[in-house]
Amino acid sequence: MTIAPVVRAVLTAALLTASAGCNRPAEKARKAAQTLRSWDATLALLEAEAARDAVPQQYVGQLRRAAGEERSRALARLRESGGP
Amino acid sequence: MSKLLEIALGIVTGIGGFLEAGSLATAAQAGASFGFQLVWAIALGAVSIAFLVEMAGRLAAMSHHTLPDAMRERFGIRFFLLPLITVSLVSFLVLASEISGVCLALQLVTGVPLRWWALPVAGALWFVLWKGTFGMVEKGASLLGLVTLSFVVGALKLDPPLAEIGANLLPSLPAHDGAKYWFTAVSIIGASVSPYLFYFYSAGAVEDGWDEDYIGINRLVSGMGMTFGGVIAVAALVCAALVLKPHGIEVDRYEQVPLLLTSPLGRWGFRLFVASLAIACFGAALEIALQLAYLAAQGFGWRWGENLRPRDAARFALVYTVGLPLAGLVTVLGVDPLKLTIFSMALTALSLPVTVLPLLVLMNDPLYLGDRTNGWVSNAAVLAVSVLACLVALVAIPLQIVGN
Amino acid sequence: MQLGRAVLDQQVLDAEGRHMGKVDGVILAWHTGEPARVSALVIGGTTLLWRLHPRLAAWAERRRGGEGHVTRVPWRSVLTIGVDVKVDIASEPSPALHWEHWVRDRILRRIPGA
Numbered sequence: 001m002t003i004a005p006v007v008r009a010v011l012t013a014a015l016l017t018a019s020a021g022c023n024r025p026a027e028k029a030r031k032a033a034q035t036l037r038s039w040d041a042t043l044a045l046l047e048a049e050a051a052r053d054a055v056p057q058q059y060v061g062q063l064r065r066a067a068g069e070e071r072s073r074a075l076a077r078l079r080e081s082g083g084p
Numbered sequence: 085m086s087k088l089l090e091i092a093l094g095i096v097t098g099i100g101g102f103l104e105a106g107s108l109a110t111a112a113q114a115g116a117s118f119g120f121q122l123v124w125a126i127a128l129g130a131v132s133i134a135f136l137v138e139m140a141g142r143l144a145a146m147s148h149h150t151l152p153d154a155m156r157e158r159f160g161i162r163f164f165l166l167p168l169i170t171v172s173l174v175s176f177l178v179l180a181s182e183i184s185g186v187c188l189a190l191q192l193v194t195g196v197p198l199r200w201w202a203l204p205v206a207g208a209l210w211f212v213l214w215k216g217t218f219g220m221v222e223k224g225a226s227l228l229g230l231v232t233l234s235f236v237v238g239a240l241k242l243d244p245p246l247a248e249i250g251a252n253l254l255p256s257l258p259a260h261d262g263a264k265y266w267f268t269a270v271s272i273i274g275a276s277v278s279p280y281l282f283y284f285y286s287a288g289a290v291e292d293g294w295d296e297d298y299i300g301i302n303r304l305v306s307g308m309g310m311t312f313g314g315v316i317a318v319a320a321l322v323c324a325a326l327v328l329k330p331h332g333i334e335v336d337r338y339e340q341v342p343l344l345l346t347s348p349l350g351r352w353g354f355r356l357f358v359a360s361l362a363i364a365c366f367g368a369a370l371e372i373a374l375q376l377a378y379l380a381a382q383g384f385g386w387r388w389g390e391n392l393r394p395r396d397a398a399r400f401a402l403v404y405t406v407g408l409p410l411a412g413l414v415t416v417l418g419v420d421p422l423k424l425t426i427f428s429m430a431l432t433a434l435s436l437p438v439t440v441l442p443l444l445v446l447m448n449d450p451l452y453l454g455d456r457t458n459g460w461v462s463n464a465a466v467l468a469v470s471v472l473a474c475l476v477a478l479v480a481i482p483l484q485i486v487g488n
Numbered sequence: 489m490q491l492g493r494a495v496l497d498q499q500v501l502d503a504e505g506r507h508m509g510k511v512d513g514v515i516l517a518w519h520t521g522e523p524a525r526v527s528a529l530v531i532g533g534t535t536l537l538w539r540l541h542p543r544l545a546a547w548a549e550r551r552r553g554g555e556g557h558v559t560r561v562p563w564r565s566v567l568t569i570g571v572d573v574k575v576d577i578a579s580e581p582s583p584a585l586h587w588e589h590w591v592r593d594r595i596l597r598r599i600p601g602a
Contacts, residue, residue, distance in 0.1 A: 034334070041331040042340055054346040055354055058195040066339040148571050156510065157497045161539050214601060385499055385510030387588060394602040398592035405599070451493070
């Protein structure tokens with residue numbers, strides 16, 4: 001098929017751009033820090049919702065567990081990229 | 085049934101059936117990360133699917149052929165295999181994500197982890213298809229799906245800046261996170277322009293015995309159903325933009341998404357969210373499973389029809405009997421529902437040219453459409469969206485994979 | 489009539505109007521001095537595989553020891569060709585539904601409510 005070379009070219013360009021842009025440790029650290037902040041804010045919002053009884057207790061537990069998992073992943077990425 | 089009632093029912097079905105795992109997840113992520121900026125993507129997706137669904141209906145009404153049927157005839161077995169395999173694979177992944185959506189809703193309510201729900205949910209879906217009729221599946225699921233209007237209620241309660249939202253119907257460039265922006269945009273398009281929607285619609289039109297008299301009804305139903313359905317997706321995005329974005333919360337896990345409705349609607353918001361997620365995903369899963377069976381049966385000339393008893397359409401029934409537990413297995417194996425959903429949406433967008441082009445060719449063939457072939461506007465619009473979505477997906481998907 | 493467009497890959501309906509399969513192949517007959525005529529429609533078996541790739545079909549035929557369950561519908565049994573191809577044959581006794589019945593009897597029968 002004649003589109004195959006075009007597809008290959010586009011994919012190569014994309015991967016080159018990606019490796020140039022996204023694998024830098026600084027970028028990785030920034031994203032990990034952003035994720036941590038996001039989850040901190042999630043937990044804060046969750047507390048506020050729980051305080052006014054908008055959410056059932058067992059959901060609070062679930063979201064807290066999810067927060068724990070995502071935060072530890074983000075912390076690991078932060079450490080890998082040598083962040084603060 | 086009077087024509088007016090049919091139109092009303094058709095539109096309501098379109099609205100109730102629009103939101104599902106993909107459109108909800110992508111709208112939530114878009115609103116949380118980019119505020120109202122991606123409203124244009126939802127609008128574009130909704131308009132595109134309206135065009136495609138109308139075409140599939142017109143094809144069925146004029147030719148009395150469903151789409152796979154016509155595709156096999158028009159293109160021969162060789163060229164039929166490519167869209168057959170592509171649509172089947174993509175639809176299978178979307179089916180898996182819908183099942184995971186139902187499982188997540190059950191987990192939110194009971195606390196029992198979602199992996200345990202996967203096979204029971206697949207079993208329940210199978211049972212409905214095994215015993216049910218086409219009307220029951222299509223109308224029942226979509227009417228119950230009207231519960232997703234909760235998102236509209238929630239969005240309105242949050243006092244949305246309508247002018248600003250309206251302004252974002254026009255595309256704009258992202259101020260940050262370009263790769264994520266375009267990936268999310270493409271996933272939104274993939275969520276709206278799911279092939280299962282127009283393949284299923286064409287089977288439905290034939291199951292309901294549509295003919296040339298239904299052309300007008302078809303236009304109204306597809307146009308208004310999909311457009312109003314798109315409003316619900318926009319409402320979900322607005323909720324995310326007004327609840328999550330101000331706190332800098334990004335959607336990385338499905339468990340965060342109920343907050344979209346608990347904020348404006350309190351405890352009822354939570355209940356309505358769970359109900360919306362469960363019903364919307366269950367209904368979509370039923371349609372996709374049926375669509376996989378239609379695809380195989382109509383392509384290979386087997387007996388088919390949801391109104392037939394399984395023993396009268398054995399191979400047709402076998403497809404969904406095997407497909408459902410397999411799709412459930414994906415969740416059992418522990419694939420994260422949000423990631424599964426978002427990626428299957430992106431893959432849908434990537435595969436759009438393969439899934440849409442056969443329909444487009446058929447729509448310009450007077451042998452099938454008589455004097456109702458496509459105008460150049462429909463052709464240009466659909467072609468443009470499919471090719472653009474594919475090209476953007478080609479770049480955005482690798483970037484997203486590498487970035488994460 | 490363009491065979492490829494009008495007949496090949498069309499849906500076949502049996503004498504009772506039920507789905508019998510697709511026209512997977514067409515058999516042409518030549519007699520000296522006459523143009524080729526369609527002698528039969530072919531449904532099922534390895535016919536479809538021959539159109540995909542001859543190697544695939546040859547392999548399948550070696551495995552099954554033949555061309556599988558093929559239904560040949562003689563041209564004189566073809567009633568109309570339009571949206572579908574209507575034939576004057578009952579599908580039940582013909583090999584066309586062999587796999588349909590196999591699935592029904594071997595697999596679906598074990599599931600209640602079929």
